[in-house]
Amino acid sequence: MNTYTIRPVGIVRNEYDNPVDYHRIKEKPSTIIVNDEYSEALLNINECEYLDIVFWFHKSEKGSLSGKTHSGLHRGVFASRSPKRPNLIGITTVKLLERNKNELVVEGLDAIDNTPVIDIKNCDTSLFASISESDPVHNSILKSDPRIEIRNNIAKGQTDILLIKAAQMHGHFCPGLAMGVMAAVHAMKEMQADSDGMENLLAVTETNNCFSDGVQFVTGCSFGNNSLIYKDLGKTAFTLAGRDGEGIRICSRHESREIIEAAFPDFRKYYQSVIVEQERDPEMVSAYKKIALERAFGTLNIPFGSLFTVKRVHTEIPDFAGIDESVVCRLCNESVMRSRTTEQDDSFTCFSCSGRDYGILDGNGIHL
Structure with a gap:
């Protein structure tokens, strides 16, 4: 049988010198110090919120191929997370809290001090997503009611989940998209409305920037289903109305930009370098994406009334879209x-x- 040589890429540092209850180790942050020769491998790791850490159980010994788990069940070692394995390899998914050059501060790692780290990988959840997407019962529900998940998200005020979904269409996270989601959720809840894509609910947007994509996704009013009307007014505002023209207009306050910038003061520096001055240093771009992500989701937590004005309006609604030969x-x-x-x-x-x-x-x- 072939043998293979594994060389550590780094080492774990924390306060636990010997194996203890793994729950206690997971509760405290650990620092992974990556060897200098692998510095380049850390490029853009700031963008990975969760990581899989592969390590060597350096204080464990190979044990029997089966035994009792912590819960008292008798299982084979391949059906457990026992450190006593044919190959003393462990793997744990952690949350990346901070990076300082070659040091990664993580949460959830159950390795003790001086544990050799074999590899670090971006966490892969594609299998779980695939299972969810291929569930026949779930898909049957979506086929009969394609907006049921969005409607439930709106009812529960889950703007963070809606922002994630809207970004799948928009392509990136930003305060503009977040504001579109916030405004649309507020209007939909206020009017107790939903879109069936049949022009019974219409959104009138006054801008064609990121804000509009948040509005389109949450309301279900789009150019394709003739329920989105565009007024080229250059205002971060939109009106949600029924066929009778009665609706709600939500407009961003003129001071909203200053409020968001004050909440995230470091963003302007990175924005100036990466976007305005087109600096494309990988580390700078990575830092910009990270703070932009924090800014987008952080915007959702700013009080709605600080960012928007709301008023009831009557707006002129066009006829149903004609069918053109x-x-x-x-x-x-x-x-x-x-x-x-x-x-x-x-x-x-x-x-x-x-x-x-x-x-x-x-x-x-x-x-x-």
Whole structure:
């Protein structure tokens, strides 16, 4: 049988010199000191909230292949977490609290002082996510009611969970997205509303920045289901209304930016370097992402009334979206809405082929 050589990448430091109740060890923070030769391997580890620590039970001896666990059950060693194993390898998932150069302060580690660390990995939860996503009962419920989880999150005021879900669409975490989630949750609860994607509930947004994605996700009102109306006003505000035009307008207070910046004073420094000055040093980018994440979720904890004004309004609601006939452009041979063509002698030319001006919505708003 082949043998393999394992070299430690670091060492554990804490107050426990000898094995004791592992619950006691887990309760106290431990520091993992990574060897200098592996410094590069720590790049962007700040972005990993949870880590799997692989280590060597250096004060244990190989034992029998079965025995009693702490709970009194008789099990094989492969069905337990006993330190007495054929290979004295342990693995524990920990929470990363802090990084200082080559030192990682973690919580939840059940290794004692001077334990050799064999490897450090980003925690992998993909299997659990896959199991949840493939559950037939759960999927059956979602097929009949696709917004049931979002509706439950709204009812419970779980803005943190909604922010995580909204970021899956938005692509990153930021205070703007958090504010969109907060505003939309408040409006949905206040109006006791929900969207079925059939234009019975409409959101009128006055900006096309991060805020709007939070609104779209929570309310279920989107461009695709014709329930999101965009007013190019450049205000962090939106109105949620029913078909009768009665609704609620929520607008960010002009001092909201200063309130958020005061709550997270270090953010501006990293934002200036990474975003404004385009500095792309990996350590700086990692630090920026970490503090941006803290700022986004921290925004959820700022009192709602400090960030927003709320008032009842009556707004003009457009008719239900029409169903436009599709025709074929005579030049590119692509299908196109008839209303987006020029027509001549029973033939149609799309705007892009005809050179006609058409509206564009981008980061600068609506323009030709």
